[in-house]
Amino acid sequence: MDVFVDRIAAAISGKTGVAASEVAPLIQTSNNPERGDLALACFALAGKAGTPGKDAAMALAQTLVGLSIEEVEVSAAGPFVNFKLAPAAIANDVLSRVWNQSPYGASDEGAGQTVVIDFSSPNIAKPFHLGHLRSTVIGWSLRQIYRALGYEVVGVNHLGDWGTQFGFMITAWKRWGDEAMPRIEAGERDVDVFVDLYVKINELAKKDPGVREEARSWFAKLEAGDEEALKLWSFFVERSKVEFQRIYDILGIEHESERGEAFYNDKMPATVEKLKASGLLVEGMTQRETALSKLERAEQKLEKSELELKQTEGKLADESLKDKARKKLSKRQGKLQGELPKLVKTVERAREAVPADEDGLRPQGVDLGEGMGFAILIKVNGGTTYTTRDVTAAYYRAETYSPSKVLYVVGQDQRDHFLPWFKILEAMGETWAKGFSHIGFGKYKGMSTRQGTAVFLDEVLEKARARAAEAAAAATKKVELSEEEREQVAQAIGTGAIKFFDLKADRQKDIDIVVGPEDARVIDWDRLLNLKGDSGPYLQFAHARLAGILAKAPEGSAPSLDAIDFELLGESETLALIKVMGEFLPKIRQAAEQNEPSVISRYVLDLAAKTHQFLAHQRVLTPIPQEGVDTEALARARLFLVACSKKTIAEALDLLGIEALEKM
Ligand code: ARG
Numbered sequence: 001m002d003v004f005v006d007r008i009a010a011a012i013s014g015k016t017g018v019a020a021s022e023v024a025p026l027i028q029t030s031n032n033p034e035r036g037d038l039a040l041a042c043f044a045l046a047g048k049a050g051t052p053g054k055d056a057a058m059a060l061a062q063t064l065v066g067l068s069i070e071e072v073e074v075s076a077a078g079p080f081v082n083f084k085l086a087p088a089a090i091a092n093d094v095l096s097r098v099w100n101q102s103p104y105g106a107s108d109e110g111a112g113q114t115v116v117i118d119f120s121s122p123n124i125a126k127p128f129h130l131g132h133l134r135s136t137v138i139g140w141s142l143r144q145i146y147r148a149l150g151y152e153v154v155g156v157n158h159l160g161d162w163g164t165q166f167g168f169m170i171t172a173w174k175r176w177g178d179e180a181m182p183r184i185e186a187g188e189r190d191v192d193v194f195v196d197l198y199v200k201i202n203e204l205a206k207k208d209p210g211v212r213e214e215a216r217s218w219f220a221k222l223e224a225g226d227e228e229a230l231k232l233w234s235f236f237v238e239r240s241k242v243e244f245q246r247i248y249d250i251l252g253i254e255h256e257s258e259r260g261e262a263f264y265n266d267k268m269p270a271t272v273e274k275l276k277a278s279g280l281l282v283e284g285m286t287q288r289e290t291a292l293s294k295l296e297r298a299e300q301k302l303e304k305s306e307l308e309l310k311q312t313e314g315k316l317a318d319e320s321l322k323d324k325a326r327k328k329l330s331k332r333q334g335k336l337q338g339e340l341p342k343l344v345k346t347v348e349r350a351r352e353a354v355p356a357d358e359d360g361l362r363p364q365g366v367d368l369g370e371g372m373g374f375a376i377l378i379k380v381n382g383g384t385t386y387t388t389r390d391v392t393a394a395y396y397r398a399e400t401y402s403p404s405k406v407l408y409v410v411g412q413d414q415r416d417h418f419l420p421w422f423k424i425l426e427a428m429g430e431t432w433a434k435g436f437s438h439i440g441f442g443k444y445k446g447m448s449t450r451q452g453t454a455v456f457l458d459e460v461l462e463k464a465r466a467r468a469a470e471a472a473a474a475a476t477k478k479v480e481l482s483e484e485e486r487e488q489v490a491q492a493i494g495t496g497a498i499k500f501f502d503l504k505a506d507r508q509k510d511i512d513i514v515v516g517p518e519d520a521r522v523i524d525w526d527r528l529l530n531l532k533g534d535s536g537p538y539l540q541f542a543h544a545r546l547a548g549i550l551a552k553a554p555e556g557s558a559p560s561l562d563a564i565d566f567e568l569l570g571e572s573e574t575l576a577l578i579k580v581m582g583e584f585l586p587k588i589r590q591a592a593e594q595n596e597p598s599v600i601s602r603y604v605l606d607l608a609a610k611t612h613q614f615l616a617h618q619r620v621l622t623p624i625p626q627e628g629v630d631t632e633a634l635a636r637a638r639l640f641l642v643a644c645s646k647k648t649i650a651e652a653l654d655l656l657g658i659e660a661l662e663k664m
Contacts (some may be wrong), residue, residue, distance in 0.1 A: 001090075001093070001582060003087075003093050004023065004037075004038065004090075005024050006038075007039075007070065008027055010039075011068075011069045012067070015064065016048075017049065018048045022046065028040070030083075030609070031059070032082075034077065035077065035084070036082030036083045036085075037085045038083040038085070039083065040064075040080075040081045040083070041057075041080055041082065042079045043059075046060045048422050057079035058078055058079045060079075061077075061079050061080060064081045065081065066387075071085060071089035071264065072085055073085075074473065076203075077245065084097055085568075087569070087575050088565075090575065090578060090579065091569040091575070094578050094582035095396070095564070095569075095641065096578070097582075098581055098648055099643075103654070104584065105148055105585050105588055105652070106147070106148050107150055107585060109149055110151035111151075114153070114356060114403040114404060115146045115152070115154070115403060115404075115405045115407065116149045116156060116403045116405070116407070117154070117155050117156065117162070117406075117407045117409060118158050118406070118407065118409065118410070119136060119139020119143075119155060119407075120135050120139060120239075120248075120253070120255070120409075121135065121156075121157055121158040121159060121410070122159065122244055123161075124157070124159060124160060124165075124241075125165065125169050125195070125198060125236045126160070126165065126195065127195050127454075128247060130443070130447060131443065133502070134507075135409045135441070136248075137657065138157065138409050138439070138441055138496070138503065139178040140155070140501065140657045141600070141657055142439070142592075142595060144655045144656070145600065146587060148651075148655060149589065154203070154403070155254070155255045155256045156255060156257045156258075156259060157255040157258040158259065159241075159260030159261065161261055161262045162260065162265065162349055162389065163219075164216070164219050166219055166233055167214075167215035167217070167220075168202060169232070169236055170218040170219075170232050171211060171214045171215045171218055172200065176197060180193050180196075184239075189454070190239035190242065190243060191239070193508055194239070194240065200567065201215070203250075206246075210469075214638070219234065219383075223265075226388060227295060228292055230248060230496055250457065251479065251499075251657070252657065252659070253657065254576050259286065259393075264389050264392040264393050264396065267392050267396060268384050268389070268392050270386055271294040271377075271388060271392040272388070274428065275391075275424075275428070278428050279375065280424065281366065281368070281378075282365070282367055283362040283364055284363045284364065284367075286361060286380075287359075288354060288355050288358045291350070291353045291355065293352055293561045294449060294584055295347070298343070298346045301342040301348055302346075305336055305340060308310070309333065309337065310337045312332055312333045312336065313333065315329055316330060316333065318529065334503075343510060345615075360414055361381075363378060363379050363380050364376070364378040365378070368420050375418075375420040380584060386417065387417065387421050390418075391424060394436065398430070402432075405433060405436075405437070406435055406436045407439050407595060408437065408438045408439060409439045409441070410439070412440035412441060412508060413443070414438070414444075415438060419438070422438075423442065437593050441507040442508055443508045443510050443511070444511035444513070445511065445512045446521055447514060447523075451474070456498075457498065458499050458539075460528065461491060461494035462527060463494070463495075463525055464491070464493040464494030464497060464537075465494065467493070468486060469486065469490070469494055471664070480663075487661070489652060492540065492659040493540060493633070493664065496536030496539070496653075496658045497529050497535060497537055497661075498536070499656060499657055499658050499663070501527075501528055501535070502602075503597045504601040504602070504605075505598055505601075506598050507595075507596060507597070510597045511619070513527065513528060536658055537664075539567055539604055539653060540660065542608035542612065543646060543653065543662075544661045544664045545615070546610075546642050547646060549620055549637070549664065550646065554621075559636075559639050559641070559642070559644075563633075564637050564640050565633050568633060568637040569637055569638075569641060571617065573613045573616075573617045574614055574618060574638075576610050576613070577610040577611060577613070577645060578641070580606055580607050581645065581648045583603070584603070584652065587599055587600060587603045591638060591655075600656055601656060603652060604652040607648060607649055609660075614645075618638060619638075620639055620642055621635060622635070623635050646660075
């Protein structure tokens with residue numbers, strides 16, 4: 001609609017003397033389509049023109065009604081001016097852009113700026129869990145969205161390939177490797193075997209402190225560059241990556257850079273130096289002190305609750321107490337009584353956790369004060385932490401890419417990890433850290449993540465395959481698919497279903513795809529794979545439906561922008577579809593501003609719904625003849641619209657990482 005906004009702003013500027021560039025932002029999409037497509041509230045404009053106030057705004061509105069603007073009808077309601085655009089002009093503007101832009105919706109407003117997106121980032125020798133799946137899907141969509149806006153995007157896989165878990169893994173492998181290797185050789189997935197060992201060794205360590213010691217010393221050896229430790233480490237890394245790659249291939253996802261935590265090992269001393277130089281690095285509490293302060297806090301909480309409970313009881317004993325107050329008090333009493341045992345337990349646990357003897361060793365870190373506490377950067381044994389590695393990676397990214405934004409697509413539960421170290425960078429005076437954000441997301445509810453996502457993913461693909469086969473068998477006359485095509489379609493439907501389910505709601509919301517009674521929870525396959533509701537397959541089907549119409553067009557009638565009579569696209573369902581198509585770029589912008597792919601998900605749902613409505617009302621290839629209308633020209637215009645809608649749906653799906661299908 002930019003053309004019209006500019007045209008209107010120019011006319012108003014001519015009349016009022018206010019610069020067109022100041023008028024344009026005041027013109028908004030109307031929320032009353034009956035009255036007009038665009039609207040202007042005159043208050044601000046009256047002020048700019050030198051006569052503020054409501055009366056002046058009303059008077060101004062009346063003056064503007066007299067304007068004559070090409071293809072725009074102007075009317076006023078009180079202090080509001082409405083602009084109704086000629087339907088053919090809208091159609092011409094929107095559809096020409098859809099047709100000529102490649103890809104449609106792309107812009108260059110981000111040119112010259114780089115966005116680093118840290119996404120997926122699974123851990124070696126641990127399960128690739130549903131949180132990683134969400135990060136992968138959301139991160140990829142953000143990558144597509146920023147790219148559409150012209151940004152240079154660097155997708156980074158920050159693999160968890162360093163940390164104490166490797167001490168445990170090596171200890172486990174030394175113990176049980178001889179039994180584990182044959183399982184792998186017999187075809188079991190490496191990662192599954194690793195995870196088994198990881199779980200087993202952790203259980204053993206709980207009972208046997210010697211195992212914990214052994215793991216610690218193996219990790220120390222690894223950090224010191226011990227040959228055997230390194231060899232096993234790279235074995236775990238390489239084998240795990242094979243499984244990750246399998247998942248990325250299925251999902252059709254890649255990263256521009258794959259640099260795990262280990263990549264930063266030799267860069268860590270520089271970080272520590274910087275922190276020291278800034279004076280921020282201080283000694284923290286010893287283990288015993290930390291435990292004692294936790295205990296103290298727990299005891300205080302317990303004491304406070306006990307006191308309040310006593311007071312509540314005292315007040316309740318007062319006979320003159322009004323009913324309402326009594327109710328409120330006894331509710332509070334109930335709550336306190338319920339909480340008390342939990343608090344007692346916390347205190348007990350905190351007391352047990354206090355180590356008996358004091359080795360006096362202190363970690364080093366940054367004290368972030370009330371609320372955030374102490375962020376440990378160097379552990380008592382001299383080792384670094386997840387935070388040290390992230391701070392180091394932050395410097396590396398800032399120096400390597402000079403990004404305007406760095407986005408960390410990681411579960412909401414890691415908020416307490418990210419905010420403190422963002423704060424550390426701020427305290428260091430690193431202005432670039434302003435562009436760093438944690439893009440958190442909710443979790444999958446009611447699913448066991450123990451076995452990781454692989455099972456879920458494979459299961460969905462299997463179901464999708466079965467459905468695609470079923471559908472194809474039922475409609476053999478309509479869609480002809482070769483064996484190979486069917487395979488591809490099934491995979492695209494399966495991954496499309498998962499991705500859309502992940503992206504359709506606000507990312508911060510939890511995902512609920514499990515139904516059934518407590519003891520028999522199952523995945524709601526119908527919701528995930530259905531062709532009618534708000535699912536990925538539904539959107540893919542809308543696209544395939546349009547492709548089907550285009551395929552049936554007679555030879556020599558390939559859609560083209562020439563010779564389209566836009567006057568023929570004025571029916572209300574048709575125009576509604578065209579208007580939605582015109583909103584694509586503003587939606588992409590909004591999605592980027594909020595780092596929220598669901599803006600696009602909702603948009604493409606709307607687009608598909610409007611497309612189906614258009615098709616329900618208008619025949620495309622064989623329009624019903626109308627008095628004074630060239631039927632062939634009508635078919636041509638509608639076919640062109642079909643092609644434009646197909647293109648827009650495909651581009652929007654691409655922003656979600658979902659494959660648009662020609663046949664299904
Ligand atoms: N590997 C981490 C995990 O699985 C996620 C890493 C996210 N990225 C980062 N820079 N911390 O929890």
